[in-house]
Amino acid sequence: MTSSAGQAEAVVRGAGAIRARPRAVLTSRLGEYAGFGPVLLLFGGFFFAPLVLIVAYSFWQVIDYNVVQNWTLDNYRYFLSVPTYVRTFIATLWMTALATVLTIGIAFPFAYWLTRYVSRSWQRPLLLLVIIPFWTSYLLRVASWITILGEGGVVNRTLEALGLIHQPLSFLLYNRWAVIFVLVYLYFPFAALTLFSALERFDWNQLKAAMDLGAPPLTAIWRIMLPQIRPGVITAVIFVFIPILGEYLTPQLVGGVDGVMIGNLVVNFFVGAQYTRGAAIALLITAIAVAMLILFRRSLVLEQVYGR
């Protein structure tokens, strides 16, 4: 009784103290927010404003190479009315999904191995080794596969030298599968890094306990481990899926005519000064990306990955 009265008194006194200096509190609050000033300018002026413009564009029209403010759904309608575009859109979705699944599927056993079977002192250097390709140019990592898989490339030259083939294999490059393959190569480090930082926090004793209690290893991984590292897995999925969805360079370099993705369409429209149609397609991709982000917003653990 007395203690709660004392508490109440303290609270009242505290409130009085705050009320006594309203001006000081206000200025210090403003001072606290001052750090947002520059980012507000940069993002407000050069990110959100252009985004608003591009949304508006997608509902306007281009007449004689000029953007005219006629509000219309024509850009979206046009996109849906051309079968090639719709096919490209659908292909982009399944290519992205498949590349994501493959990337995560390849990276998970690797991250598992690194956290479970490698001694602590070696984990960091070995992880570093995975990230090193990141520091070599993105463009060159894509292009290097032309050197390897192309008609005069390493694979064909080697097979020819061994006498296994007499004509270069042409199915290695310039199709959807080549694009998916190179995408997996490109985005593997993202996935490995994210999954590693999730597994690093996992308590392995729980897995052992589950297996001691008779769970087969895969069941233990599925039922005990996965639910706990779910945020990490989802972050990895998002980090791989979204950039691939908007990928331009990889299909451009190794996709040929058959491997076109939606990003290539966007670029072609903008290069051809059809801004409003390009905007509509770009927004279609963005809508998917944003929907994913909203759906999984609680599971996104960016700091865990980058804040190290």
Add this chain to the structure above:
Amino acid sequence: MAAENADVVARHRRVVRAGLGAWAVLIYAFLFVPIALLMLFSFNANRYGTFPITGWTLHWYEEALSNYQIQDAVQTSLQVALEVTMISTVVGTAAAFPLVRSRLPFRGGIRASLTLPILIPGLLIGVALLSYFTNLFNLQLSIQTAVIGQAVYATPFVILVVASRLEGFDRLLERAASDLGADTWKRLRYIVLPLIGPAVVAGALFAFTLSLDEFIITLFLIGGHNTLPIYIYTQVKFGITPEVNAVATMLIAASLSVSLLAFATPALVRLARRRLATARSYMSAGRTA
């Protein structure tokens, strides 16, 4: 029976372990073979940049280094990267403080909008800024428009890196400094900056390397200029020339040394500080004696 079982389990474990180890070896090969081949072919006399190896040469390095376009592209890349690094480091570090420290309404929303530029496809930043600059403001595309686009992209990374360092920051240290009479500037100079300094440097290096490598935003915004990735893009559409391989090898060497430096810097600084402290204590010891 139980012992037999344990035997089976142990053998099973060894198999899994070996299998996963082999998997990891395959992955490292997958990651490094393309890069190794690029480097190998940069020394190959074969002008088509492929097998067979017809002889060893440094000719492609001479060509690359004396190529005016490459020199120009490198210079542009460095200029852009330096400007982007300065903008993103200042803007990102400043934003990290209120993001972590003030009582924010809609914190989740603010955090999301600050990281949005890296969560949506970069393509969108490129086309949106292109329309914005050229159609809305009738601006000429230039190095500066590319800098702005890249800064938008690099800043969230700086925010993330610095913010996560600030999260683990013990505010009592500042409170203590304040109680001991330090003003805001002194707290910043002697308490906050030394503690978050490494994160700021890491963020800056992150921004620098991101900028050097950025392709899609730059492609839309740089107009008639070339950064190194844009130049390489114009060259490799139909395969890589040995000259580009030489550039690639030098690029890899450069970014590796920068990254190693980034990793070594905290250790080096610590070492230097310790040496300095020891030297000082010796000196003061000498003086008292």
